[in-house]
Amino acid sequence: MNWGMTIPFYDRSLAKSQDLIAELPALGYTDLWSAEVNGVDGFTPLAMASQWAPEARLGSAIVPVSTRGPGLLAMSAATLADLAPGRFVLGIGASSPAIVERWNAGTFDKPYARTRDTLRFLRKALAGEKVSEAYETFEIKGFKLERAPKTPPKIVLAALRPRMLRLAAKEADGAITNWLSPDDVRQVRAEIGEGTELIARLFVCVDEDTERVRQTARWMLASYLTVPVYAAFHDWLGRGEVLRPMHEAWAAGDRQAALKAIPDEVVDALIVHGDAATCRARIKEYMANGLDTPVLAPLPGGDLSIDQAVRELAPER
Numbered sequence: 001m002n003w004g005m006t007i008p009f010y011d012r013s014l015a016k017s018q019d020l021i022a023e024l025p026a027l028g029y030t031d032l033w034s035a036e037v038n039g040v041d042g043f044t045p046l047a048m049a050s051q052w053a054p055e056a057r058l059g060s061a062i063v064p065v066s067t068r069g070p071g072l073l074a075m076s077a078a079t080l081a082d083l084a085p086g087r088f089v090l091g092i093g094a095s096s097p098a099i100v101e102r103w104n105a106g107t108f109d110k111p112y113a114r115t116r117d118t119l120r121f122l123r124k125a126l127a128g129e130k131v132s133e134a135y136e137t138f139e140i141k142g143f144k145l146e147r148a149p150k151t152p153p154k155i156v157l158a159a160l161r162p163r164m165l166r167l168a169a170k171e172a173d174g175a176i177t178n179w180l181s182p183d184d185v186r187q188v189r190a191e192i193g194e195g196t197e198l199i200a201r202l203f204v205c206v207d208e209d210t211e212r213v214r215q216t217a218r219w220m221l222a223s224y225l226t227v228p229v230y231a232a233f234h235d236w237l238g239r240g241e242v243l244r245p246m247h248e249a250w251a252a253g254d255r256q257a258a259l260k261a262i263p264d265e266v267v268d269a270l271i272v273h274g275d276a277a278t279c280r281a282r283i284k285e286y287m288a289n290g291l292d293t294p295v296l297a298p299l300p301g302g303d304l305s306i307d308q309a310v311r312e313l314a315p316e317r
Contacts, residue, residue, distance in 0.1 A: 001287075003315045004031030004059075004295035006201060007045050011306045014045050018052050020307060025055040027314035033061045033091075033201070033295045038103065042091075043076050050083040057087050061176050061201060061295060062158040064095030065118040066111075067104045071143045073118065074125040081126070081149035091176050091199075092118060093158025096227050113137050116167055119155060126152040156199060160233040165191040174199055174292075179224055181269035182285035184237050189290035199293040202286065204272040204279050206309040207302030213273040216301055218259040221270060226250045226258075242266060276304075276312035283313075 005024055008017040024032065032049050036042035042063040049058055058080065063073070073092070080088040094111030101108050117135035124131045128148030131140045156174035159165040165188065168175035174197030177188055189198060203220065205213045224230050225243060234243055242263055249257035272282045283294050298309040 001315065002030050002057075002293040003028060004033050004199075004293055005029045005310065006061075006295055006297040007032050007034060007049060008040060009298070009306050009310070011300045014040055014048065017045075018048070020310060021049055022052045024310070025053050027311060029056065029314065031057045031059060031293060031295065033059045033199075035061055035201070036063050037099065043080060046080055046088070047083055050080070050087075054084075057089065058084050059089035059156070059199070060091040061199065062091040062093035062095070064100060064104075065092050065115050066095065066100045066106045066108060070118055070121045070138060070140060071125070074122055074143070074145060077122065077126060077153055078145050078147065078149050081151060081153045082147070085149070086151045088153045089156055089173070090122070090153045091156045091158065092122075093176070094164075094229070095158075096229055098227070110137050112163060112167070115157060115164065116171070119157065119167075119172055122155055123152075126155075156197065159192075160229060161236050162191050169193055169196045173197065176200070179203075179221075179230060179233070179270055180237065182282070182289050183269075185286055185289040185291050187237060197292045198290060199295060200286065200291055201295045201297050202272055202283060203270075203297050203299055204283075204309070204313060205299040205302045206276050206279055206304045206312060207273055208275050209303070210273070213271065213302070214264060214267045216299070217267050217271045217273075218262050221262055221267065222246060222250060222255070222258050239266065273302075276309070279313060280316065 007021055008014040034042045034045045042060040046058040077090045094115050097108040100106040114137040117137045130144040132142050133140055154173035156176055157168040157172045159168045159175040165175055169192040175192055176199045178201050207213050245261035246258045249261050272279050286294055298306055
């Protein structure tokens with residue numbers, strides 16, 4: 001059974017995470033997954049974790065395909081594959097216009113095609129091939145890794161809707177998703193079929209004060225679900241009408257009205273909360289519905305410190 005943790009933790013820097021990261025495998029965590037938005041990058045935490053927790057599988061969830069050149073992505077992936085042979089999974093995805101264009105001066109154009117082309121390039125490059133090829137969204141002329149990994153890493157795709165999910169199932173080694181309920185897992189699983197690994201980051205708050213959790217969670221939900229790719233994802237999942245008042249208030253610049261417009265049932269569906277036993281049971285609901293790898297992201301501000309929450313959320317053995 002896979003049971004993952006997001007690193008580093010929300011309440012501390014990577015430099016202060018070593019002891020707790022090193023403890024995770026003994027607690028029963030099999031996987032350590034990074035993220036990349038505007039905090040740490042997606043590779044450095046995994047490089048450190050490869051030494052601090054040498055038993056764990058390591059994965060990026062995700063690094064954008066449009067903020068680095070294809071060759072640089074291949075080099076970074078090869079470095080991690082060398083540090084953690086057979087234990088590194090490269091998660092890539094389209095990301096969003098805010099991250100790619102506004103924060104990294106890139107171009108968010110043809111996100112599906114760019115992700116597909118990057119996947120195909122990386123397959124060849126990480127296998128040690130010399131790549132000279134014109135793809136739809138870029139052209140590579142004579143790239144070859146100086147030292148290709150002996151064990152090429154698996155590559156998984158961030159996928160929120162049918163087209164990308166089907167690409168993940170057909171050409172990648174798995175799909176990564178985010179911000180979904182246990183019931184939503186069935187709909188996602190139906191697109192990729194059996195045999196394709198499904199990974200999801202689950203935001204968890206070990207806190208029995210339901211109203212406090214909802215108040216905090218609404219800010220997170222509004223900031224994510226108003227991003228066009230996530231708005232489209234939840235339209236597809238069937239939440240378009242219930243989230244419409246939030247979108248309208250957000251578009252009008254009324255942040256407080258947008259927060260109030262998020263129904264309690266949406267918060268409770270998308271955030272795992274309660275005491276530790278309740279949270280573990282909820283995580284198992286995701287797995288029973290077809291999720292292979294839950295990647296927990298414990299939120300601060302609950303009844304327990306992050307250290308305590310990480311320990312209490314560990315799988316029962």
